[in-house]
Amino acid sequence: MSVKPNGLARAAVRFKPASFAGTFVALMMSALIVAACGVLLETGIRASVPAERYANATVVAAADQSARVVADTVDGPEETAYPLPDTARVDAGLAAKAAAVPGAATAVPDFTFPVHGGGSASGGFTGHGWGSHAFTGTALSEGAAPHKGEVVLGADAARTAKAGVGDTVTLETADGRADFRVAGLAEAGAGDTTGEGAGGGTAWFADAEASVLAGHPGQADAIAVMAKKGTDTDALAAAVEKALTGSGAQTLTGDDRGEVEDHGLAYAKETLFAVGGSFGGIATLVAVFTAAGTVALSVGQRTREFALLRAVGATPRQIRRAVAAEALLVAPLAGLLGCLPGIGLAHWWFGQMQDRGAVPEAVELHVSGFPLLAAVGVGLLTALGAGWAAGRRPARIKPGQALAEASVERLRPGVVRTVLGLAAVGGGSVLAGVAASAAGSDAANASLGVVMLFMLAVALLGPILARLCAGLFGLLLRGGGASASLAAANSRTNARRLASAITPIVLAMAFASTLVFMHTSESHVASEQLRDGITADHVVTAPAGLPADAADRAARAPGVDAAVSLQDTQVLVPVRGGGETSLQGTATQGVADSGAQLAKVQDLDVREGSLDRVGPGRIAIDRTLATATDVGLGDKLSLYLPDGTKAAPEVVAVYGRGLGLPAVTMDRAALDGHVTSPFADTLLVSGGEAGPLRALGEVTDASGYALAQNVDREFGAWANYMMAAVLGGFAAVAAVNTLVMTVLDRRRELHTLRLVGSTRRQVLRMLGWESLLVSAAGVALGTAIAMITLTPMMRGLTGEFPHVPPLLYAAFAATAGALGLASVTLPARTALRDRGA
Numbered sequence: 001m002s003v004k005p006n007g008l009a010r011a012a013v014r015f016k017p018a019s020f021a022g023t024f025v026a027l028m029m030s031a032l033i034v035a036a037c038g039v040l041l042e043t044g045i046r047a048s049v050p051a052e053r054y055a056n057a058t059v060v061a062a063a064d065q066s067a068r069v070v071a072d073t074v075d076g077p078e079e080t081a082y083p084l085p086d087t088a089r090v091d092a093g094l095a096a097k098a099a100a101v102p103g104a105a106t107a108v109p110d111f112t113f114p115v116h117g118g119g120s121a122s123g124g125f126t127g128h129g130w131g132s133h134a135f136t137g138t139a140l141s142e143g144a145a146p147h148k149g150e151v152v153l154g155a156d157a158a159r160t161a162k163a164g165v166g167d168t169v170t171l172e173t174a175d176g177r178a179d180f181r182v183a184g185l186a187e188a189g190a191g192d193t194t195g196e197g198a199g200g201g202t203a204w205f206a207d208a209e210a211s212v213l214a215g216h217p218g219q220a221d222a223i224a225v226m227a228k229k230g231t232d233t234d235a236l237a238a239a240v241e242k243a244l245t246g247s248g249a250q251t252l253t254g255d256d257r258g259e260v261e262d263h264g265l266a267y268a269k270e271t272l273f274a275v276g277g278s279f280g281g282i283a284t285l286v287a288v289f290t291a292a293g294t295v296a297l298s299v300g301q302r303t304r305e306f307a308l309l310r311a312v313g314a315t316p317r318q319i320r321r322a323v324a325a326e327a328l329l330v331a332p333l334a335g336l337l338g339c340l341p342g343i344g345l346a347h348w349w350f351g352q353m354q355d356r357g358a359v360p361e362a363v364e365l366h367v368s369g370f371p372l373l374a375a376v377g378v379g380l381l382t383a384l385g386a387g388w389a390a391g392r393r394p395a396r397i398k399p400g401q402a403l404a405e406a407s408v409e410r411l412r413p414g415v416v417r418t419v420l421g422l423a424a425v426g427g428g429s430v431l432a433g434v435a436a437s438a439a440g441s442d443a444a445n446a447s448l449g450v451v452m453l454f455m456l457a458v459a460l461l462g463p464i465l466a467r468l469c470a471g472l473f474g475l476l477l478r479g480g481g482a483s484a485s486l487a488a489a490n491s492r493t494n495a496r497r498l499a500s501a502i503t504p505i506v507l508a509m510a511f512a513s514t515l516v517f518m519h520t521s522e523s524h525v526a527s528e529q530l531r532d533g534i535t536a537d538h539v540v541t542a543p544a545g546l547p548a549d550a551a552d553r554a555a556r557a558p559g560v561d562a563a564v565s566l567q568d569t570q571v572l573v574p575v576r577g578g579g580e581t582s583l584q585g586t587a588t589q590g591v592a593d594s595g596a597q598l599a600k601v602q603d604l605d606v607r608e609g610s611l612d613r614v615g616p617g618r619i620a621i622d623r624t625l626a627t628a629t630d631v632g633l634g635d636k637l638s639l640y641l642p643d644g645t646k647a648a649p650e651v652v653a654v655y656g657r658g659l660g661l662p663a664v665t666m667d668r669a670a671l672d673g674h675v676t677s678p679f680a681d682t683l684l685v686s687g688g689e690a691g692p693l694r695a696l697g698e699v700t701d702a703s704g705y706a707l708a709q710n711v712d713r714e715f716g717a718w719a720n721y722m723m724a725a726v727l728g729g730f731a732a733v734a735a736v737n738t739l740v741m742t743v744l745d746r747r748r749e750l751h752t753l754r755l756v757g758s759t760r761r762q763v764l765r766m767l768g769w770e771s772l773l774v775s776a777a778g779v780a781l782g783t784a785i786a787m788i789t790l791t792p793m794m795r796g797l798t799g800e801f802p803h804v805p806p807l808l809y810a811a812f813a814a815t816a817g818a819l820g821l822a823s824v825t826l827p828a829r830t831a832l833r834d835r836g837a
Helices: 007-015 017-046 093-101 130-136 155-161 207-214 233-245 258-262 262-303 303-311 316-355 369-396 399-407 415-437 440-460 462-494 495-533 550-556 594-602 622-631 702-712 714-742 747-755 761-795 806-835
Strands: 059-063 066-073 075-081 102-108 112-117 124-128 139-143 150-154 167-172 176-185 204-205 222-227 249-252 538-541 560-576 580-591 606-609 618-622 651-656 666-667 682-687 698-700
Touching: 007 204, 017 262, 017 316, 017 369, 017 714, 059 093, 059 233, 059 258, 066 580, 075 262, 075 580, 093 222, 093 233, 102 124, 102 130, 102 207, 102 233, 112 155, 112 207, 112 702, 124 130, 124 155, 124 207, 130 204, 130 207, 130 222, 150 155, 150 167, 155 176, 155 204, 176 204, 204 207, 222 233, 222 618, 233 249, 249 258, 258 262, 262 316, 262 369, 262 399, 262 440, 262 495, 262 714, 303 316, 316 714, 415 440, 415 761, 440 495, 440 761, 462 495, 462 761, 495 714, 495 761, 495 806, 550 560, 550 682, 560 594, 560 622, 594 682, 618 622, 622 651, 714 761, 747 761, 747 806, 761 806
Parallel strands: 124 204, 150 176, 580 666, 618 651
Antiparallel strands: 059 222, 059 249, 066 075, 102 222, 112 124, 112 167, 139 176, 150 204, 167 176, 538 682, 538 698, 560 580, 560 682, 606 651, 618 666
């Protein structure tokens, strides 16, 4: 069937543009959402950062900075990479092999590690091996290169240490505190001015001892290979790769070198994939779902016109062709216009993620024609599909029957539609049961299916639900006078029209409530656990880490009962979800003291076992993690340490506060050699005064520390609120659009009411009651779907019921009511005025 615009389609669009305005807006908004998410997804796929530290290194050899899991899928084994929480390192001896390949001028092992100057945390700076000056551009300004036991200081570090050439400085590294002779001063090159420590200073040590000072003897962060003049980069990379075969090192060139020095890129890609891919897929389904409903409403509103066309001789083929041609006339232009604000939304969203540190500043937004073409194509296919489905019946039935149905709404819904709707309800109920019996990611994944299936059920069973809502709320409207009774009668008689108005509000309420209250529920439980779990009187923190002897110094302060230092990091834990194994980044604390001492400053709410047994090869975990991994007391938990090293410690305790506090508690010594920083992040002190502790770092009490930890979760909150705003905002626009369309389509009905004696005020009051009914029904159904979704999800993730702040929920409901009232009364006033009513 040809869908080239015919005379009927062109005439309909030209002489009745208002009939297509709602369809145009819906398709434009759909393109906006698809384009924005598509641009972010493409950026995640193509994201890269230019090399800065390694800009002058032709080839960089480094370990794979991902842990990889192979899962069996329907398409066969599939490997998935998960970014490591810390740096995976290579054998420093590989530098000699790389330097020996043809075309290599030299190869240097590179080391980067934190250094403390003196006994306080305020003098932190970054340490490197002196050999890195060959590719960073650093040059001596005074003195000589360092030998063992010597150091070269940058200008900032020299000022911090108040030292010059020949002086002795006391520095603290992973190898402990030691005195170093200042062999020289240096002007940091471009490669050494990136990624400096908290103090902004730099120190260079002899390469022979740099790996020991870094806490990783015999290992380097990477091997930087410089090429001889005239050597081809690809040829050198191939030669280095061949020479290092079997070492586990990857050979990188170009922008790939930037991934070695900026680990934030891997997490940025995950974030962009999550927003553009996972959320984008949901948003696209919602956009298509809503746009299709609007197109179907637009076609349904012209059933009378189609019936008249059939009566004067139009064939079913001509009707179907006219509907398809209308989509061709409206959808491409709406899609193109929607792409422009979609690009703007992607730019703003991307900038916000960069401002919040989720995406490195060096990553650029990629905008190409692919996501824009997809946005236009999705809108066109949606318009064609929805128009075809909505136009099938008026094109198929006899002209007389079409005229009859155009005058009086058909009460009985289609059999296929009813069966599919009931199937969606059944599927949603089954998934809700699965989510209620699952835990962790399984509960979350099942709950996502719950909300999608119930939304589909609302769309398919809309007329039945609308009639039920109209009957229920009609009983409540009996006391509202004639206008309220007429509104109830109207709603019962025109259930399809009511359903088309309710569905977008249900959509907005369900998705916004699910996303927002999911965060409030997690945040509420985490805040309670953190508040109850920190029993220390004082919490000491420092940006560059605490001195190694911070706990001993604090313990000697007057009145102190206990002082325990903690190192915060992450481990990757294999968890099963959706039938597949994935690696879950899990917050971990390394404890440098006994479980008895830890219990004096932190209450983990131990349910099984004892923290006293935590030590080499033995850990304690949160009960939710234990459930997700199907591990119990005495079992071995397989995990990846921060640098990707595999381990399988024994679980000796299970506790209940792993959402607000770290979900894994392990011996601090087990992290040695597997993290970049050897310094503790937090010191918990029970008893004593804050004054003597201020020499160690910033001191706050438990409530202040809890507040700071909640601030650290701000990006997660912002991301959830942002997604809720996008989906809820889109659905709200769709709701307004639909309500305006339905009101404008009722101009003949409103004029008739005026002719039979109704006053303008009575008509507006009737419409106000109808809008209240629509909003109340939409809010009630949306809330029900959200709670059915959230309850099993939160029980699985937190063990608690959803936490819904009353004021926030009231704001959602009030917004829905206000939008409904404004969307009905404003166009109604215009319609009555145009009629001179």
